[in-house]
Amino acid sequence: MKRGHQQGDTHHYKADRELLVSLKADTDLIESVTQIARDAGIQAGILTAIGALKSARLGYYDQKSNEYQEIVVDSPHEMASCLGNISLKNGQPFAHVHVVLADEAGNTKAGHLLEGVVFVAEVHLRRLLGPRLERQHDQRTGLSLWQK
Amino acid sequence: MKRGHQQGDTHHYKADRELLVSLKADTDLIESVTQIARDAGIQAGILTAIGALKSARLGYYDQKSNEYQEIVVDSPHEMASCLGNISLKNGQPFAHVHVVLADEAGNTKAGHLLEGVVFVAEVHLRRLLGPRLERQHDQRTGLSLWQK
Amino acid sequence: MKRGHQQGDTHHYKADRELLVSLKADTDLIESVTQIARDAGIQAGILTAIGALKSARLGYYDQKSNEYQEIVVDSPHEMASCLGNISLKNGQPFAHVHVVLADEAGNTKAGHLLEGVVFVAEVHLRRLLGPRLERQHDQRTGLSLWQK
Numbered sequence: 001m002k003r004g005h006q007q008g009d010t011h012h013y014k015a016d017r018e019l020l021v022s023l024k025a026d027t028d029l030i031e032s033v034t035q036i037a038r039d040a041g042i043q044a045g046i047l048t049a050i051g052a053l054k055s056a057r058l059g060y061y062d063q064k065s066n067e068y069q070e071i072v073v074d075s076p077h078e079m080a081s082c083l084g085n086i087s088l089k090n091g092q093p094f095a096h097v098h099v100v101l102a103d104e105a106g107n108t109k110a111g112h113l114l115e116g117v118v119f120v121a122e123v124h125l126r127r128l129l130g131p132r133l134e135r136q137h138d139q140r141t142g143l144s145l146w147q148k
Numbered sequence: 149m150k151r152g153h154q155q156g157d158t159h160h161y162k163a164d165r166e167l168l169v170s171l172k173a174d175t176d177l178i179e180s181v182t183q184i185a186r187d188a189g190i191q192a193g194i195l196t197a198i199g200a201l202k203s204a205r206l207g208y209y210d211q212k213s214n215e216y217q218e219i220v221v222d223s224p225h226e227m228a229s230c231l232g233n234i235s236l237k238n239g240q241p242f243a244h245v246h247v248v249l250a251d252e253a254g255n256t257k258a259g260h261l262l263e264g265v266v267f268v269a270e271v272h273l274r275r276l277l278g279p280r281l282e283r284q285h286d287q288r289t290g291l292s293l294w295q296k
Numbered sequence: 297m298k299r300g301h302q303q304g305d306t307h308h309y310k311a312d313r314e315l316l317v318s319l320k321a322d323t324d325l326i327e328s329v330t331q332i333a334r335d336a337g338i339q340a341g342i343l344t345a346i347g348a349l350k351s352a353r354l355g356y357y358d359q360k361s362n363e364y365q366e367i368v369v370d371s372p373h374e375m376a377s378c379l380g381n382i383s384l385k386n387g388q389p390f391a392h393v394h395v396v397l398a399d400e401a402g403n404t405k406a407g408h409l410l411e412g413v414v415f416v417a418e419v420h421l422r423r424l425l426g427p428r429l430e431r432q433h434d435q436r437t438g439l440s441l442w443q444k
Contacts (some may be wrong), residue, residue, distance in 0.1 A: 013166040018309040022442045037215045050394040060252045063224040068202040071254040078361040080406035081229045104356045106367040106405035110228035110256035161314040208400045211372040226312040229377045246346040257402035258376035294318045
C-alpha cells in the first residue's frame with residue numbers, strides 16, 4: 001500500500017524474517033550487506049550494526065553542489081553506530097548506510113558510509129514484506145530517492 | 149501487560165505494521181514524524197532515520213538545573229544517526245528523537261532533536277500494539293517520562 | 297537455521313515480543329538491560345535506547361594489541377545513540393552495546409559501552425526466536441564472537 005502524504009509518501013510493510021550475521025574480516029561492509037540482502041531475497045529492509053572497522057571512506061553530500069565529498073578514515077575505529085536501509089536501485093537490492101566511528105580517545109567521524117573494511121561487524125538485518133521500493137533519480141537533490 | 153522491575157517498569161508489545169517514508173524537503177522532522185504517527189494511529193512506536201538536514205536545533209538537558217540548553221546547528225549536516233520513540237503526551241502521539249549530525253569533515257554534533265529542517269530523511273517507523281504508554285511529569289528529572 | 301556465507305554465517309530469526317522500558321536512575325545500563333533480558337527469557341535480541349547518562353566508561357578495542365582501552369566520561373551527557381544486541385556468553389544472556397554521547401555543546405564521545413550510569417534511558421528491547429547464538433573466544437581478534 002502506498003499513500004500520499006503531506007510529509008512524504010508512506011509505504012506500508014509487514015515484518016518478516018530477521019538475520020543476525022557476524023561479517024567476515026576484511027570484507028567491505030556495504031558489499032557484504034548487499035550480498036546478504038540479495039541471497040535472502042530482501043528487496044525492502046532495515047539494518048543496524050555495531051563493531052569495529054579497519055578503515056573507511058565516508059561521504060558528506062554537499063547540498064549546494066549536489067555532489068559527495070569524501071572523508072578518508074585510514075585508521076581503526078569502533079563502529080559506534082550503523083543504521084541503514086535496503087531498497088531497489090536499478091532493480092537490485094541497494095544498501096544505504098550511515099555510520100558513526102570513534103577513535104581511541106572516543107572522538108568521532110560520521111557520515112554516509114561509502115566503504116568500510118570490517119574488523120568485526122555484528123549486523124541485524126530485517127526483511128520487510130510490502131510494496132516495491134525503488135530508488136530513482138531526484139531532480140531537486142541529485143540523489144537516488146524512493147520514488148513518489 | 150506492565151510489570152514492575154528493579155530496572156524499571158517493563159511494557160510488553162507486539163509488532164504491527166511498519167512504515168518507510170521519505171520526508172518532504174523543508175518540513176521539520178519532529179513535526180512530520182508526529183503527523184505520520186497520528187495518521188497511522190501509532191500510540192506506541194519506534195523509529196530510525198538516516199539522511200541530511202539543512203539546519204537543526206539540538207537540546208542538551210542540564211541534569212542539575214533540569215532545563216534544556218539549545219545548540220543551534222545553522223548549516224547543512226548529514227544525519228548520521230536518528231533514533232526515536234513514539235508514546236502519548238497529553239493523550240496525543242509524541243516523538244522523542246535523538247540525532248547525530250556530521251559536517252563536511254565528518255565532525256559531529258549530537259543531542260536531543262528539538263527541530264530539524266529536512267533536506268532528505270528516510271524514516272523507518274514501527275507501530276507497536278500493547279498497553280497505553282503515557283508521558284507524565286517526573287519530579288526527579290523535570291522531564292516527561294513514561295508513567296510507572 | 298544457520299547458513300554458511302561468504303560474508304559470514306547467517307542466523308535466521310522470527311520476531312517475538314518487544315519491550316519498552318524506562319530504566320531506573322543510577323542503575324548501570326548494561327547490568328539493567330542484561331537483567332531485563334534474563335527476566336524476559338531473551339537469548340537472542342536487539343536493543344536501541346535514547347536518554348542521558350550521568351557518567352560512563354567507554355571502550356576502544358585496539359586492533360593490534362587485542363585489548364580494550366578505557367575512556368572515562370565523568371560528566372553528564374545526552375545518550376544520542378545506543379545500539380546493542382543480546383546473545384549468550386557462557387550460557388547466559390549477554391549485552392553488547394555501543395553508544396554515542398553528547399555534551400552541552402553537542403560534542404561527542406563514542407564507543408563500546410563498558411558502564412553507563414543512567415539519568416534517564418528509554419530502552420526498546422526485542423526478543424528474537426531462532427537458533428542459539430553463543431559467543432566464543434575468537435583467536436584472530438581476541439574477542440568473544442558469535443560462533444561459526
